Amino acid sequence: MxxxxxxxxxxxxxxxxxxxxxxxxxxxxxxxxxxxxxxGEPVSAVPAPAPSESPAMAFNSQFTYDGSVALSSDVAQDLELRLDVWAQNPKRTQEWTADAEKTFGFAVNVHDNRVDEKSVLSQKRRVFISSISITSQTAQTSGQVQSPFQFSADPRTLVPSDTIRSDRGLLLNSFQGGLYVPETVIHGLPVDTYGMTLEFAMTVWVEGNANDDASFMQQTVYQYLPVAIFSADQAQASAPTPSATP
Known part of the structure; x- marks a missing residue:
């Protein structure tokens, strides 16, 4: 060898x-x-850090994910007040940036689940809305909290004059009435805003028994709507790619 x-x-x-x-x-x-x-001594495995989410995506918002949302409150047993909100312009909520104008629409209605929706009004418990207001609260990377958006109105001034109304406000019962506001604009927000929560406050008069004027009681219903806000770079990155011309 x-x-x-x-x-x-x-x-x-x-x-x-x-x-x-x-x-x-x-x-x-x-x-x-x-x-x-x-x-030699074993080396402990260090897990790889999870990819960081963008601030807007970290702000949980069903409205942002779907472009619309339905919020429901019980104002009496089997009597449901419903608030529908949808993105109007831009319709793509990924384009809702701090500096852009953001337009949404909303509608308020009521459903008496004790009777068929097509029943006559006298068979339903009536609900009138006398005021509605919307306030805002920002979520900012700086930690500041501001209220840049405010809205307040008598619902009777927001709909045509022939809509059913009374001294208690605007009638909400489905098929006989309702509040419909197609456009409400949110203007510029602080530049570091990554989310905003809208608080809806609605004062309503609720009928305790159908066709009984003496049974109305007043209450205020609150609903909260989180909305994600994107940076300009995020909005541009999420924009759909134009299809190539054949």
């Missing part, structure tokens, strides 16, 4: 001896100790 091959052979013999020693050891602890002795 030539001298050149003696060193690799010795290395192979040594490795084989180590493998044999490991094989005859009993118990997982002894095997682990032997491996640690040969390889």
């Amino acid at each position: 030539s001298p050149r091959r003696s060193l690799p052979l010795r290395t192979a013999v040594a490795a084989g001896g180590l493998a044999l020693s490991l094989a005859v050891l009993s118990g997982c602890t002894q095997v682990a100790d032997m491996i640690n002795t040969v390889q």
Whole structure:
């Protein structure tokens, strides 16, 4: 055997001896100790950091994900007040940035689940809305909180004059009335805004028994609508790619 091959052979013999020693050891602890002795101390695995979410996506908003939302409140047993809100312009909520004008529409209606929706009004418990207001609260990376958007109105001034109304306000019952506001504009927001919560406050008069003027009671209903706000870069990145011309 030539001298050149003696060193690799010795290395192979040594490795084989180590493998044999490991094989005859009993118990997982002894095997682990032997491996640690040969390889040194084990290195703890460090999990890779999760990809960071953009601030807008971290602001949970069903309205932003779907472009519309239906919020419901019970004003009496089996009597549901419903608030529908939808993005009007831009319709793609990923384009709702701090500096852009953001237009949404909303509607308020009521459903008496004790009777069929097509029942005559005298068979339903009537609900009138006498005032509605919307306030806002921003979520900003700076930690500041502001209220840049405000809205307040008598619902009777927001609909045509022939809509059913009374001294208690505008009638909401489905098929006989309702409040429909197609456009409400949110102007510029602080530049570091990544979310905003709209608070709807609606003062209503609720009839306790159908066709009973003496049974009305007043209450205020609150609904909260989170809205994500995107940066200009995020809005541009989410824009659909134009299809190539054949």
